Amino acid sequence: MAGQGVKPIASLLLGLNFCMYAIVAAISGWALNVAIDRGFIIGPGLVLPAHFSPVFFPIGNAATGFLVIFALIAGVVGAAAAIAGVHHIRTWNYDSLPSAASSGIVAWALTLLAMGLACKEIELKGRNACLRTVEAFLIILSATQLVYILAIHGVRRI
Structure with a gap:
């Protein structure tokens, strides 16, 4: 089958993207846990602060809540799309391409959305090292996921 030359590139990108998506999910989960643990608790007799946001995060800035979610x-x-991509890499035929491509495109679209929020958070400043790591990984993933999608479409009929 033609297109076997891009299979190693797609495999490398698949492994890289899976690891990066897992790290993004882990750090985002940590940040969500911090927000739940340190968030504002409304008890009897307490009122909401003047500028309270339902997506309040005690770390970062105003865009952090949306970015983390x-x-x-x-x-x-993205991690689930990488798992679907493993099947396509193993079989490398037209029957497995639609599931790998569609899940990869959905993951890429969500990554672009999160990357846009990361850019907004960078603009607002005032975030910690873990959030900067998530921002950097999202920016890198937006490019590598696109290259992965283009690589798996390298399968052509003879």
């Missing part, structure tokens, strides 16, 4: 979703969907 969308990065967590993108990380989980």
